[in-house]
Amino acid sequence: MLAGRAGRKELGSNSWGLLSSFVALIGANSAHSQAFGRFGFSEIPKLPTFELKRDGFRARSESADQLKFWEVLPRWVPKLVNGLECGYEFPNRSLCPSRIRISLCSPGFEAYFPDGIGLQCSSLQAPFLSWADGSAGQDVAVPPSHWLAISFQDAQPPILLSFLDKQTSLQVVGKPGAWKIKSPLGYKGWVKFGLPTGLESFETSGVARLGQLSQRVVNLADYWTQSSPKLVAFSASEIAGGVVGQWTFDRIGAAIPEAANSALAKGYGLKLLSKVDTLKTAIAGLPRAFAATKDLKIFLPMAPRRRGRPIILGKGALVGPDLSNPPGIFSASIASLFANAPESLGNALTAGNDEFLSHLATSKEPVSGRHVPFDSGGRGYHLAAIQALMSQCADTRLDRDDELFESCRLGFDWLTWLPTPESASTRARTGAYLALAGVVGNTSERVFGGLFHAGVLASTGSGSLDVLGRLRAELFRSGSKSPFALALASPLQLIAGPPVFASREGSVVKLRFAQGASGRVAKIWMREKWEIIDVSNSEDFAYEKATDGFVLRVTARMDKTAVVALGEKAGAKLPYLDSFPSYTEQIIP
Numbered sequence: 001m002l003a004g005r006a007g008r009k010e011l012g013s014n015s016w017g018l019l020s021s022f023v024a025l026i027g028a029n030s031a032h033s034q035a036f037g038r039f040g041f042s043e044i045p046k047l048p049t050f051e052l053k054r055d056g057f058r059a060r061s062e063s064a065d066q067l068k069f070w071e072v073l074p075r076w077v078p079k080l081v082n083g084l085e086c087g088y089e090f091p092n093r094s095l096c097p098s099r100i101r102i103s104l105c106s107p108g109f110e111a112y113f114p115d116g117i118g119l120q121c122s123s124l125q126a127p128f129l130s131w132a133d134g135s136a137g138q139d140v141a142v143p144p145s146h147w148l149a150i151s152f153q154d155a156q157p158p159i160l161l162s163f164l165d166k167q168t169s170l171q172v173v174g175k176p177g178a179w180k181i182k183s184p185l186g187y188k189g190w191v192k193f194g195l196p197t198g199l200e201s202f203e204t205s206g207v208a209r210l211g212q213l214s215q216r217v218v219n220l221a222d223y224w225t226q227s228s229p230k231l232v233a234f235s236a237s238e239i240a241g242g243v244v245g246q247w248t249f250d251r252i253g254a255a256i257p258e259a260a261n262s263a264l265a266k267g268y269g270l271k272l273l274s275k276v277d278t279l280k281t282a283i284a285g286l287p288r289a290f291a292a293t294k295d296l297k298i299f300l301p302m303a304p305r306r307r308g309r310p311i312i313l314g315k316g317a318l319v320g321p322d323l324s325n326p327p328g329i330f331s332a333s334i335a336s337l338f339a340n341a342p343e344s345l346g347n348a349l350t351a352g353n354d355e356f357l358s359h360l361a362t363s364k365e366p367v368s369g370r371h372v373p374f375d376s377g378g379r380g381y382h383l384a385a386i387q388a389l390m391s392q393c394a395d396t397r398l399d400r401d402d403e404l405f406e407s408c409r410l411g412f413d414w415l416t417w418l419p420t421p422e423s424a425s426t427r428a429r430t431g432a433y434l435a436l437a438g439v440v441g442n443t444s445e446r447v448f449g450g451l452f453h454a455g456v457l458a459s460t461g462s463g464s465l466d467v468l469g470r471l472r473a474e475l476f477r478s479g480s481k482s483p484f485a486l487a488l489a490s491p492l493q494l495i496a497g498p499p500v501f502a503s504r505e506g507s508v509v510k511l512r513f514a515q516g517a518s519g520r521v522a523k524i525w526m527r528e529k530w531e532i533i534d535v536s537n538s539e540d541f542a543y544e545k546a547t548d549g550f551v552l553r554v555t556a557r558m559d560k561t562a563v564v565a566l567g568e569k570a571g572a573k574l575p576y577l578d579s580f581p582s583y584t585e586q587i588i589p
Contacts, residue, residue: 035083036368037413038104038420041376043076043367045086048415049107049195049285056119057109059157060285061199067150067159067181070095070118081368083414084231094118095182097191103228104414105254107286108194110164110228117161117170117183117191124176125153128204132218135210141171141184147225149217150181151210155201158213162225165189194224199285222253223279223290229254236444241478242301244273245447249294255287259417260298262458268476270454273297300450301478302439303485307525307548308396309339310490311502311511314578321345323352326386326429327583330468333393334580337440338487339494340501343516349394356387365410372407378421378430384408385419385433392437392445396495402445405437409448417455425465429585431456432467439475440488450476466588471581483577491572492530495551497522502574508533509574511564513556520556525549531567538562 039045044052051060054076056068073090080087080101087101095118097111121127126138131145142148144167151158161170168187174180196217204210217224229249237244247254256276264270275292282288321335322328329352336345363375374381388404395402408430411420419430431452438449453476460466474482492509494500498516502509509530513522527549535541537560544551556562568574 034081034368035410035412036081036365036370037083037411038415039078039081039083039086039102040365040367040411040420045102047102047109049199050109050193052109057193059159059195059199061157061201063154063156063201065121065123065152065156068120069097070120073097076100078367082231083410083412085228086367101228103230104257105231105249106192106226106228107224107255108160108192110190110192112190113183114188116186116188117168117181119181121179121181122177123152123154123179126172126174126176126179127152127181128210129170129172129181130158130204130210130214130217132214135204135207135214136172138172138174138179141169144169144185147217147221149196149213151202151204151213153203153205155203157195157197157199158202158204160192160194160196160217160224162192162194163187163189164192164227190227192225192227195286196220196224198283200283220279226251226253229291229294234444236447238305238443238446239299242299243443243446243450245298245300245451247296249291249296252290252292252294254291254296256289256291256296257415257417258287259415259455259458261289263417263454266457266460267473268454268457269301269478270450271299273299300447300454301476302446302450302453303475303480304489305398305443305446306337306440306488306493307398308493308495308523309337309341309500310488311339311492311494311500311524311574312487312490313502313504313574313576314340321348323348323355326382326433329386329390330433330583331580333390336390336393338577340499342499343518346394347517349390353387353391353394356383360384368410370410372410373404374408374411374421378419378423378426381408381411381419381421382426382429382433385430385437389433389437392440399442402437402441405434405441405445408434409445412448412451413455416459417451418459419452424459427459428456428465428467431459432469432472435472436468436475460588462588464588465585467585468581468583469586470584483575484581487575487577490575491526491569492574493525495523495525500524504568504574507568509566509568511566512561513554514561515556515558520558520562522554522556522562524552524554526552526569526572528569528572530569533565533567534563535565536563538564 051058055072056066058064058066076088079089085103092098092114094115098114099112102109128151129142130149136142147162149158149160169185171184229251233248235246274297276289277292278289321332362371373384385408391404413420418427435449435453438445498518500513529550537557539555541554
């Protein structure tokens with residue numbers, strides 16, 4: 001076994017202690033930790049549809065007026081944060097929200113008003129209030145309704161208020177430049193704020209336009225006027241051709257990120273396995289597809305999951321890798337995946353990991369309180385991601401959680417399926433590295449690897465940075481015939497033991513190995529038993545039943561090279577790989 005985390009104690013390296021310190025620092029950053037995504041490193045999160053401030057909010061449009069809260073809210077301190085949702089609490093004040101929650105599974109945001117609703121705006125003309133059956137201007141208390149739309153005579157996006165707990169009324173009073181919108185009957189409950197026309201400007205200077213606005217809301221009420229779905233469970237599973245991620249919510253209607261459609265249009269063959277409702281007409285800035293069930297299932301095609309180190313025909317890796325830069329780390333990591341990689345390569349990777357961890361500077365993300373190996377500007381993110389790739393490649397265990405990968409995953413943004421740094425080049429590199437690291441990880445990590453790949457692919461366009469695009473195209477497809485993908489799916493895989501070298505003589509495959517730092521016992525997985533033709537320089541050998549196949553256990557004699565001759569199984573040819581993928585970056589013209 002190469003020098004991965006499972007073997008560091010045996011090799012006497014201090015990597016284990018450094019990694020343990022890192023794990024202790026980042027706390028429960030495991031596969032079950034909640035990400036913070038776009039909610040991180042900022043007191044008030046940036047939404048695609050609304051600009052939120054302490055004193056109010058506005059549609060993210062240059063033409064939009066701001067609606068101000070009755071009083072300026074104090075500092076936004078989160079009480080709940082995960083990659084899909086963030087919640088804040090404020091002191092109870094009349095006509096002001098005491099809680100605000102934001103869900104990326106539903107456009108807009110929700111606010112809880114414990115003692116009436118109060119908003120203010122400075123438009124020159126009084127805003128209109130519209131409901132299903134009519135509209136009204138200033139000084140008119142509209143009839144109680146489940147929702148009301150606030151619109152303006154000049155062209156700007158209207159604001160939809162959906163009252164989630166009971167019907168209520170609103171009234172516009174005041175004078176030009178100082179309008180107040182209040183609930184004359186009082187209201188205690190949640191209000192959902194949305195944009196019924198998206199970021200499209202929509203002037204309502206006449207009865208006909210007001211009627212069109214009301215009808216639009218009526219047509220889309222099922223999507224805009226319901227409480228946001230909450231995530232209750234996540235699971236991942238392997239199926240033929242890839243993996244399936246399943247997100248289970250407490251209700252139907254979770255919005256499908258546009259990254260899914262964009263990646264599909266760019267050629268990635270992901271599939272939505274759940275029933276989906278799609279709007280007939282796209283609305284600027286808003287999602288178009290929604291889950292029609294509580295379960296959102298996404299199939300992400302990719303190369304098969306490895307069981308260990310694939311045994312291949314061909315030459316091994318060079319023993320002196322350059323780990324001073326991402327391209328060198330990438331090359332060494334890819335070479336270390338295979339059973340014929342020398343133990344010196346594993347030692348070099350372990351030393352490189354030692355060096356990285358000993359100088360690793362973590363940041364405490366202020367919103368979630370979690371420690372991560374990058375800062376608010378994304379510095380350190382792509383370096384941690386390439387180290388996560390190296391860490392994944394250096395470990396053969398199927399069900400372990402890679403701590404570096406999981407700490408990087410905390411910055412995953414659900415809306416874009418990308419890491420969160422503002423720098424486009426950092427996002428491209430980090431996303432590409434984490435996509436590849438996910439492929440060779442456990443099933444949950446493979447799901448996020450597929451999402452990162454989809455996000456990177458969806459974001460590429462003229463002038464963007466494409467990182468390792470050809471390799472990702474080979475790995476993130478079902479039934480890829482590229483030599484590297486076929487090599488990863490070798491029918492013989494080294495689960496544990498020293499390097500194994502393979503050669504073919506006719507229909508006979510000969511495997512050779514000698515005692516190394518990882519001992520002299522080789523455990524080789526195969527789905528079906530291969531015929532054992534001959535074994536030499538071995539103390540013992542036997543097949544053992546595994547959950548998904550069989551494991552051949554062979555013990556080499558001391559100071560001898562064990563040779564195992566196997567009859568190659570029909571339809572399961574040992575792949576040949578004489579060269580490994582090279583690191584590539586290019587600007588797309």
